[in-house]
Amino acid sequence: MTESVKKFDLNIEKVLEDWEVYHAIREVIANALDEQVLTKTKDIEIVKDRKGIWHIRDFGRGLKYQHLTQKENEEKLKNEHLIGKFGVGLKDALATFDRRKIKVSIKTRYGDISLAKSQKHEFEDIITLHACVAPPSEKGFFGTEFILVGCKSEDIEKAKSLFLKFSGDKLIESNEYGEVLKRTGKPARIYVNGVKVAEEDNFLFSYNITSITKSIKKAFNRERTNVGRTAYTDRVKSILLTCKSKDVAHSLVEDLKEWDSDLIHDELRWTDVAIHACRLLNSLERVIFLTPEELVTAPDMVNLAKADGYAVVTIPENIRESITGLKDISGNPIRDLSQFKTDWNKSFQFSFVDPKELGLEERKVFDQTEKVFKLIGGKPKKVREIKISETMRMETFAYREAAGLWEESTGRIIIKRSQLCSLRDYAGTLLHEVGHAQSGARDISEDFEQKLTEMLGLMAAANLE
Numbered sequence: 001m002t003e004s005v006k007k008f009d010l011n012i013e014k015v016l017e018d019w020e021v022y023h024a025i026r027e028v029i030a031n032a033l034d035e036q037v038l039t040k041t042k043d044i045e046i047v048k049d050r051k052g053i054w055h056i057r058d059f060g061r062g063l064k065y066q067h068l069t070q071k072e073n074e075e076k077l078k079n080e081h082l083i084g085k086f087g088v089g090l091k092d093a094l095a096t097f098d099r100r101k102i103k104v105s106i107k108t109r110y111g112d113i114s115l116a117k118s119q120k121h122e123f124e125d126i127i128t129l130h131a132c133v134a135p136p137s138e139k140g141f142f143g144t145e146f147i148l149v150g151c152k153s154e155d156i157e158k159a160k161s162l163f164l165k166f167s168g169d170k171l172i173e174s175n176e177y178g179e180v181l182k183r184t185g186k187p188a189r190i191y192v193n194g195v196k197v198a199e200e201d202n203f204l205f206s207y208n209i210t211s212i213t214k215s216i217k218k219a220f221n222r223e224r225t226n227v228g229r230t231a232y233t234d235r236v237k238s239i240l241l242t243c244k245s246k247d248v249a250h251s252l253v254e255d256l257k258e259w260d261s262d263l264i265h266d267e268l269r270w271t272d273v274a275i276h277a278c279r280l281l282n283s284l285e286r287v288i289f290l291t292p293e294e295l296v297t298a299p300d301m302v303n304l305a306k307a308d309g310y311a312v313v314t315i316p317e318n319i320r321e322s323i324t325g326l327k328d329i330s331g332n333p334i335r336d337l338s339q340f341k342t343d344w345n346k347s348f349q350f351s352f353v354d355p356k357e358l359g360l361e362e363r364k365v366f367d368q369t370e371k372v373f374k375l376i377g378g379k380p381k382k383v384r385e386i387k388i389s390e391t392m393r394m395e396t397f398a399y400r401e402a403a404g405l406w407e408e409s410t411g412r413i414i415i416k417r418s419q420l421c422s423l424r425d426y427a428g429t430l431l432h433e434v435g436h437a438q439s440g441a442r443d444i445s446e447d448f449e450q451k452l453t454e455m456l457g458l459m460a461a462a463n464l465e
Contacts, residue, residue, distance in 0.1 A: 007118050008065050008131040012095045021151060024096035025159035027089040028056050028146050030195060033165065035060035035144070046156065054151045059143040062108035065133045098129055103149035109141045164194040164208050172205070175242040177235060181206035190232055192216060197227040204255055204265035205248075209235045240267060241276050244329065246284050252277035259316040274319050275326070283328035286310045288335045291320050298337060298399035305340055341394045351390040353417055358388070362420040372427045372460055373434075382437045384411035386430070392416045403453070404429040406436040413437065423464065428457025 016023070032044040039060040048054050068091060097104045098115055106113040112134045120126040160166040169189065170182040181189070188203035189196050193210060209216065209232060219231035240248070256274055258264040267273050281287055288310045295302060295314065302312060315323075323334045333339050355366060369386055373379040392401040392414070403425075405414045413433045419425045432453045436442070 005132050005134045006065075007116070008068060008133055009118075009120060010068060010091050010094065010129050010131055012091055012129060016092055016096065019092065019096045021096065021100045021102055021155040022158040022162075024093035024100070024102070025056070025148070025151070025155055026162050026195075027093035029159060029163060031090060032056060032058035032144070033163070033194065041143070046160065048153065048156075054148045054153075054156055055145055056148070057143055057145040061143075062110055062141070063106060063113075063144040064108070064110045065113065065131060068131055094131070095129060097148070102151050105147045107137065107141060107145040107147065108143070109136055109139055111136050162196045164189075164191045164196070167196075169206055172247050173243050173245040174210075175239060175244075176211060177238040177242055178210045179208040180239060180243060180248055181208060190227070190236075192227075192232075198229070198232070200229070200266070202266045204251060204267050207232075207236050207239055209239070211235065211238075236267070237270060237273060240273050243276075244280065249277055249280040249284055253281050253313055256316075256319070257314050259319075271319070271322060274315075275322050278313075278315065278319065278323050278334060279326065279328040281313070282334045283330040283332065287313050288337070288340050289313050289315050289320060289323060290337055291315060291317050293317070294320075294337050294399075300400040301337060301341065301344075301394070304344060308344075310335070310340070337399060341399060345393045348391070348393050350387070350392075350414060353388045353390060355388070358417075358420065362417070365420045365423050365426050368423055368427070368464060369430065371464055372430055375460055375463055376431065376434065380434060380438055382411055383413055383434065385413075387412050387414045388417050388420070389414050390417050404433045406433040408437075408440075422461075424457040424461040426457075427460035427464070428453040431456040431460060 029044070029046070035041070035058045036044055041059040044056065044058045046054070046056050094104065094115060098117075104115060114132045114134075116130055116132050117127050118130040120128045164181075167189070169184065172180045172182055174180070181191075183204065183206050187199040187201050189206040190198040190200060191206070191208040192212065194208060213231075213235055215231045216227070216235065219227045240252075243249070252268065252273065255265050255268050256277060259268065268277075278289055282289075286309050288305045290298075290302065290312055292314060295312070305312060320336055324336055324338065326334050328334055333343075335343070355363065358366060366388070370379075392403070392405060394400065395402045401416065403416050403419055406412075407414065413430065415426065415429050415433070419429045435456075
């Protein structure tokens, strides 16, 4: 070794015995990517030359031997979008290369660095790993280049797979907290500033966290692997709760449909995420949210919603209770069954039928109107006219069209045309509404009202027939 070469003791106190070659390569790539971000230079290069030697190069400011002494990098600590935070990663990598018999050299404008075992200064009986710093072979060299001899292509690919940049994961949406990524069959991946720290078998999406919390910093160990879910759950929630795209909304809501099966992903088990999915989709598309029970008990409303161009989205009961009365991200009420009924009644218009347009059998029934009134002593003064309509508003206590309606403001009794199919149905509905007109009382309960109408109809029909 010539006199111009200086030996620099790396002072590695603890060797990471579990590290493989690809872990060391990961650290080299991470440093290169951070330098690219800091200096806004072109993409890093990872190439194999004709001799089978791998080269990893960035085009930044160039590594100095002083960087091998750092415990903390203030520049990196101030930039939360970088991968590395501490200066020990590079030394861990160099120690791993040495232990795994990979020959490594580093080329920068400040000098050429290689590794060698040497006596520790003033302790000749102790042999430690040193960086051998020689004058630069190329003074005008831009960036830092790591040259790895004996490195396998599999190690390079395994290291690259730990980075979002090389993963091929497709971005769906990004926001101030991070990125939602499309999951591609394999376990979902959790990245922190582009480096993988965990995998999730039952996540719907992969995520890249770009806004770091204290819990993530605390869990971000030297190995950068096996970070527990508790460290990043809050940030993943924040990413999802800030999303605004159709792609994310659709995926979440589609997954929510599996709420009663083992197919649902873990994100949708978080109530606040499920609610946000509903708020988001409600603002983006014409949808109505119904529980499975409501699909069965309110078929008329379901048909009306579909006829009006609304897509029906099935949600569990606990989520329906949570969204009732809420507004979506645009400030509009969320359309559950109750809200749709309210909106439908507000926009409702009667479709009146002229008695002359009634069918023969319908007209026969309608012509019994005065006789029905005679059964109760004649038409009440409040009732000014009887109207027949093809369509009706929804009943007060049910999600179906009413058979009849008393309008206090106009003095009209409006009866649905379908009631003219029999005298019993028509007379019962007519007298039912007369009861409202005379009492001023509203409907009480569905069962009571139905029974009352039935009895009135039977009575009227028996007398008239």
